[in-house]
Amino acid sequence: MDWTRILTQVLGELLAPTTAAYALAAIGLNLHFGFTGLLNMGQAGFMLLGAYGFAVATIAGAPFWLAVAIALAAGAIFAAILGVPTLKLRGDYLAIVTISAAEIVRMIGRSTVFNDWTGGSSGLTGNSFKQTFQELSFLPDGQSSLGPLTYANNGSDSWWVRVVAWAVVLVAVLLLWMLTRSPWGRVLKGIREDEDAVRALGKNVYAYKMQSLILGGCAGSLAGILFVLPRAVQPDAMGRSMTFFVWTVLLLGGAATIFGPVLGSMLFFGTYMLLRSSMREVLPPEIVSSTQIEQIGGALVGVALMLLVIFRPQGILGNKKELAFNVR
Amino acid sequence: MTAVHATAPTRIGRLATVLVATVASFLAVFLGTTFGATPAHSATAPCAPDDQTACVAVVVLDASNSPVTGATVMVEGEGFTQELQTAEGQPASATVPGAGTYVVTLDVDSLPDGVALAEEAATEFTIRAQTGSTTRVAFRLGESEASPAPTATGGAGGEETDDTVADGPGTAAEPRPDGSVTARQFWQQLGSGVRFGLLLALASVGLSLIYGTTRLSSFSHGEQVTLGAVSAFLFVNVLGLPLIVGALLTILVCGATGWAQDAGIWKPLRRRGTPVVQMMIVTIGLSIALQFLIQLFIGAGSVRILTTNPQSWTVGPFTLTRASWISMGIALVVLAAVAWFLTRTRIGQATRAVSDNPALASATGIDTDRIVRIVWILATALAGLGGMLYGLVFGTTNWMMGMQMLLLMFAAVTLGGLGTAFGALIGSMVIGLVVELSNLFLPSDLRYATALVILILVLLLRPQGLLGRRERIG
Numbered sequence: 001m002d003w004t005r006i007l008t009q010v011l012g013e014l015l016a017p018t019t020a021a022y023a024l025a026a027i028g029l030n031l032h033f034g035f036t037g038l039l040n041m042g043q044a045g046f047m048l049l050g051a052y053g054f055a056v057a058t059i060a061g062a063p064f065w066l067a068v069a070i071a072l073a074a075g076a077i078f079a080a081i082l083g084v085p086t087l088k089l090r091g092d093y094l095a096i097v098t099i100s101a102a103e104i105v106r107m108i109g110r111s112t113v114f115n116d117w118t119g120g121s122s123g124l125t126g127n128s129f130k131q132t133f134q135e136l137s138f139l140p141d142g143q144s145s146l147g148p149l150t151y152a153n154n155g156s157d158s159w160w161v162r163v164v165a166w167a168v169v170l171v172a173v174l175l176l177w178m179l180t181r182s183p184w185g186r187v188l189k190g191i192r193e194d195e196d197a198v199r200a201l202g203k204n205v206y207a208y209k210m211q212s213l214i215l216g217g218c219a220g221s222l223a224g225i226l227f228v229l230p231r232a233v234q235p236d237a238m239g240r241s242m243t244f245f246v247w248t249v250l251l252l253g254g255a256a257t258i259f260g261p262v263l264g265s266m267l268f269f270g271t272y273m274l275l276r277s278s279m280r281e282v283l284p285p286e287i288v289s290s291t292q293i294e295q296i297g298g299a300l301v302g303v304a305l306m307l308l309v310i311f312r313p314q315g316i317l318g319n320k321k322e323l324a325f326n327v328r
Numbered sequence: 329m330t331a332v333h334a335t336a337p338t339r340i341g342r343l344a345t346v347l348v349a350t351v352a353s354f355l356a357v358f359l360g361t362t363f364g365a366t367p368a369h370s371a372t373a374p375c376a377p378d379d380q381t382a383c384v385a386v387v388v389l390d391a392s393n394s395p396v397t398g399a400t401v402m403v404e405g406e407g408f409t410q411e412l413q414t415a416e417g418q419p420a421s422a423t424v425p426g427a428g429t430y431v432v433t434l435d436v437d438s439l440p441d442g443v444a445l446a447e448e449a450a451t452e453f454t455i456r457a458q459t460g461s462t463t464r465v466a467f468r469l470g471e472s473e474a475s476p477a478p479t480a481t482g483g484a485g486g487e488e489t490d491d492t493v494a495d496g497p498g499t500a501a502e503p504r505p506d507g508s509v510t511a512r513q514f515w516q517q518l519g520s521g522v523r524f525g526l527l528l529a530l531a532s533v534g535l536s537l538i539y540g541t542t543r544l545s546s547f548s549h550g551e552q553v554t555l556g557a558v559s560a561f562l563f564v565n566v567l568g569l570p571l572i573v574g575a576l577l578t579i580l581v582c583g584a585t586g587w588a589q590d591a592g593i594w595k596p597l598r599r600r601g602t603p604v605v606q607m608m609i610v611t612i613g614l615s616i617a618l619q620f621l622i623q624l625f626i627g628a629g630s631v632r633i634l635t636t637n638p639q640s641w642t643v644g645p646f647t648l649t650r651a652s653w654i655s656m657g658i659a660l661v662v663l664a665a666v667a668w669f670l671t672r673t674r675i676g677q678a679t680r681a682v683s684d685n686p687a688l689a690s691a692t693g694i695d696t697d698r699i700v701r702i703v704w705i706l707a708t709a710l711a712g713l714g715g716m717l718y719g720l721v722f723g724t725t726n727w728m729m730g731m732q733m734l735l736l737m738f739a740a741v742t743l744g745g746l747g748t749a750f751g752a753l754i755g756s757m758v759i760g761l762v763v764e765l766s767n768l769f770l771p772s773d774l775r776y777a778t779a780l781v782i783l784i785l786v787l788l789l790r791p792q793g794l795l796g797r798r799e800r801i802g
Contacts, residue, residue, distance in 0.1 A: 039605065085788040091605065092545050093787060096738045100780040103735055111773040240731065241619075244612050251609070295624045302617025309609045310597065325603040 006277040008148045013273040014266045015149070017157075020165035021047075021227035022269070026250040026261035027172045028219030034255035034322075035180055036212040037192035039095040042082070043220050044242035045102025048235060049074045050221025051228040052109060055129040056117050064132040068225065075221030078105075079214040087209045102243065109235040124233040126156055133229060134160070156230050165226045169262060172219060177258045179215075188212055189322075192256075248305045254318030263316060272297060375421040375462065383462040384455065385419035386412055386432060388439075395419075398637045400438035401467075405430030415637070415723065419464065424457050431455075432465045509768045512645070517764045519646035523721065525760025526659035530714030532737040532752045533666060534707025540683030540747035541696075541703050542594070543604050548611040550734030551618035552708045556582050556715030557725040558622055561633045571634070575716060582712025586704040589614075594704065595697060615731075622727045630724040633716070638723070655717040662713065663753060666706075670749055679703060683747055736763065736776065739783040745796030754794060758782075 013019060025043050032038040053071035062070065082101055086094040108114065110121035118124065137160040139153040152158045179185050187208050190198040199205050224238070245268070253264025276297045280290065288296075314320045375383035384403050388396040401412045403422045408430075412420040424430060432453045457463045535549045559581050563574030593614075597607055638649040648656075670676040681689040682699045690696045718733075719725040740759040744751025759779045766778040786793065 039608075085784055085791075089787065089791050092608070093742075093791065095608070096545065096742060097784060097787060100735050100738065100783055104777045104780050107774060107777045111771060113771055113774065241616070244616055247609065247612065291628070292624060295620045298620035299617045299624070302613045302615070302620065305613030305616065306593075306610050307613075309606055309613065310602070313606055325606045 002281065004148075006274065006281065009277050010270050010274050011147070012149055013269045015162055015166075016269065017161045017165040017226060017230045019265050019269045020162070020169050021223045022246060022249050023169050023262045023265035024165075024172055024226060025220050025223035025246045026253070026265060027169070027176055028216035028223065029246055029250050030255060030257075030261050031176065031179075031188075031212055031216035031219065033250065034257070034260070035185065035192060036188045036209060037091070038087075038209060038213060038216075039091050040098050040213070040216065041095045041243055041247075042098030042100075042102030043246045044238045044240065045098070045105045046075050046078060046217045046220030047224030047227060047242065048102070048105050048109060048233075048238040049078050050224030051233045051238065052118060053221065054225045055124045055228065055233045058129040058132055059124070064136060067129075067132065068222075071221045071225055072218045075217040075224075076214045079217035080210065083210045083213045087206055087213070099240065099243070103240070106235045106239055118235070119233070121236060123235055126228070126230075126232045129233075130156065130229065133164075139163075161230050165229070168222060168226060172222075173258060173262060180258070184208075184211075244305070245301070248301060248308070251305070251308055251313070251315050254315030256319070256322040257315075257317040260315055260317045267316070272301065275300065375423040382424050382457040383421050384424055384430060384432065384457055384465065385421040385462050386414065386465045386467070387419045388414050388434065388467045396439065398438065399467075400435040402433045402435065403430055404433070415632075421462065429455070430457055434467045513768060514765075515645035516647065517767055518761070519648055521761035521764035522757070523648060523652050523656055523760070524764055525757035526656050526663070527714050527718050527721065528733065528736055528740055528760050529663055529753045529756035530659055530717070531711045531733060532740045532756050533663070533749050534703075534710045535737050536741045536744070536747060536749050536752035537679065537683070537703045538707050539741065540749070541679065541686070541700050542598070542607075543747075544594075544607050544611070545738070546611045547608065547734065548615040548618060549707070549711060549737065550730035550732075551615050551622070552582065552585065552711035552730065553715035553718070553733050554622055554725075554727060554730030555585065555618070556712030557633065557719030557729065558626055558631075558715075558727075559712070560716040560719060561626065561631050561725055564633050565631070565635070578716050579709050579713055583705045583709035585712075586706070586708030587701065589708070590701050590704040595701070598697070598700075619727060619731065626725075626727065628727065630726045632724055633719045649721070651720045655721050658713075658717060662710070666710070667750070667753075675699070675702060680749075732776065736779050739779045741793075742783055743786050743793055745793030748793070748795045751793055751795035 025047055028046070029040060029043050032040040050071040053074035054067045057067040057070040058064075078101070082094075082098055086097045109118045110123075112120055114120075134154055137154045139158075139160050141154055143150055143152050144159055151162070154160050180188070187198060187203055190201075190203075191205055191208055195205055198208075227238070249264040249268045250261055251264070252268055253260030253262065276293055279288070279293045279296065283293070308315070313325060314323055375385070386401045386403070388399040388401070395414065397414050399414045401414065401420065403410050403412060403424065405424070408425050410422045410424075412422055414420045432455060453465055453467075455463050455465060531549070531553050534552075535546060538544055538546050538549070556578055559578045560574055563569045563577050564571050567574075569577070593610065594607070597610070634651075638651055640647050640649050641653050643653070668676075670680060678689065678694045679699050679702070681692070681694055682696050686696055689699075715725075715730060718729065736759055737756075740755035741752045742755070743758060744753065744755030759782065762782060763775050763779050766775050770778065
């Protein structure tokens with residue numbers, strides 16, 4: 001059994017751009033759920049919109065920063081549209097509306113009507129929108145190794161993507177830390193604990209919730225860009241399962257904590273890879289095919305989420321008193 | 329309130345007997361009319377394009393844009409020949425050896441009686457297949473109106489997705505270029521809408537009851553629907569049981585999952601005083617786990633419960649398959665039975681009392697845990713029945729069908745008023761009609777989106793839903 005190879009794979013997964021993208025999406029969700037108590041079940045919709053915004057703008061000829069700005073704007077507008085009807089209602093309405101809206105985005109993206117822009121259900125190939133991002137790279141061409149990991153310096157699955165992705169995550173963590181320590185962040189936590197009490201203090205709860213939804217949604221859009229940079233924009237890869245995985249990441253690390261999303265993402269993808277690789281090693285392919293291993297892995301994620309929420313809802317780093325579960 | 333406990337079992341027993349008897353008698357008709365259906369293993373899996381695989385998919389449409397089943401089509405070229413039979417639910421697809429030019433020929437003699445090729449319409453079509461995508465070919469039959477010529481478009485590659493699920497008879501109407509809608513198309517879509525609404529109602533009444541009694545939005549309810557279709561597939565197609573036995577077993581199994589869930593998960597969680605949001609995330613975990621488990625059993629492709637060709641019945645302006653008419657009958661009877669149960673039996677009244685105010689209900693001596701247990705069993709059994717009928721009506725079933733229906737169920741339940749069973753019924757009918765009628769104006773891949781737009785509009789204008797009580801819900 002080749003454990004070195006498996007451990008290398010796991011290590012690679014810890015640093016993968018996808019892990020960073022999920023961490024960032026979970027940071028956005030953390031602002032929503034962990035700090036404000038909003039049940040956003042459509043984080044994948046924000047990510048998909050960000051990915052589309054960035055890719056479509058780049059293909060249309062926008063420079064890199066403009067494309068990023070368009071992606072962020074798409075996320076912000078989406079959040080505002082969702083927030084207006086639901087933020088005054090009970091929490092579970094937001095959950096139903098966000099999950100539905102995320103599906104609408106995916107359906108519109110993959111429909112034949114907008115085929116010219118979104119490429120329908122086959123999506124947009126990576127090479128059509130990566131150029132501007134890769135031109136920004138200041139790394140020399142060639143390969144570099146860090147321990148057992150070797151990647152090209154530039155290109156799709158490269159050190160450049162990893163460096164940028166984790167740098168963005170780091171900035172987001174810092175920003176979240178500063179925001180949640182600020183007076184603004186304290187109001188958010190107040191809303192999470194007791195909305196009416198905050199309202200009684202004369203705060204505009206609706207506005208604060210909206211700001212939180214928009215800010216977290218923008219983090220989701222940015223995560224969407226990070227997610228598609230090493231691959232292509234595939235609407236069907238960014239559906240409900242993705243939202244649920246982001247939730248798992250957040251709850252694993254610990255909601256309402258600063259490092260929870262990052263730890264959760266690394267742990268989730270590391271364990272997921274370890275699980276599947278070792279199953280592949282241990283179980284002979286004649287009995288269990290590789291597709292079946294993927295399916296068993298997926299089912300285990302579901303069971304793990306159930307057990308996690310039942311027995312340790314605060315996750316690894318969290319504090320049980322800081323959970324938004326009790327609100328209504 | 330000891331009277332409740334004394335009389336309840338007989339009441340439930342009677343209800344169960346009525347339900348089982350009606351379902352059984354309808355299914356007997358089903359069985360009799362499907363040519364003594366010999367259960368066989370599912371048809372060849374549809375072609376899934378990837379980097380090495382090229383696919384050709386063929387549909388034959390009649391004048392009203394409904395797929396014609398049982399037509400024979402030959403795909404030839406690059407030294408490859410395959411004969412395809414069109415079937416209900418999805419286009420007949422062939423895996424061709426690679427990129428290249430192929431000739432697709434329609435065998436005119438194989439067409440069912442009463443449908444003929446339009447004059448001057450081509451029976452032969454030359455296409456270019458490419459790896460990683462499905463090249464689609466459509467033969468159009470009937471009166472030669474606008475353009476009877478076959479059309480071929482490069483279609484989507486990638487994994488199998490939504491559209492295959494609900495592409496059944498009568499759902500394939502594409503908007504016509506001039507925007508006009510014929511009366512015939514309208515009636516056809518109306519019929520499909522009623523059918524879809526009834527099937528949706530079976531599933532969403534349960535969702536609404538669960539929400540009403542426990543305040544839990546169960547995200548795993550979609551998988552309960554899939555479970556119905558999948559267990560029917562396993563019982564009828566794989567194990568070869570007669571349809572009626574398989575159907576009863578399916579309802580039994582689905583109801584059992586509801587009982588097991590409540591006994592194993594939800595009741596202990598309620599005992600611990602677990603907040604509802606936490607339980608909602610547990611249902612998400614359950615939904616993920618069930619999805620992958622179902623895939624493990626039936627694979628990622630589509631399967632068919634019955635492999636016989638459907639026959640259609642025409643009543644008035646509506647032409648639907650025989651399976652559709654019978655399913656609508658079953659749905660109507662079962663929904664009426666549920667309505668009777670909720671309004672006329674003590675258990676049903678107790679259920680509504682718990683929905684209304686759990687604390688007050690238990691103060692009057694109603695055993696809330698018992699009511700919730702019954703609601704779970706009823707809800708999962710209804711969802712299973714809905715899923716099974718859906719699978720029979722639309723021909724194919726796959727692991728994600730319930731997931732897609734879940735959002736429509738949420739839309740229906742919200743539209744009708746969260747927690748009100750009759751609201752769920754009305755909401756489902758509205759959503760079903762809107763989804764199918766929007767097909768007349770919108771491309772079919774956007775039809776579910778209209779339902780979700782309704783959901784958002786309802787929350788803006790009347791958040792308590794059609795039948796919900798006006799109250800502050802913020």
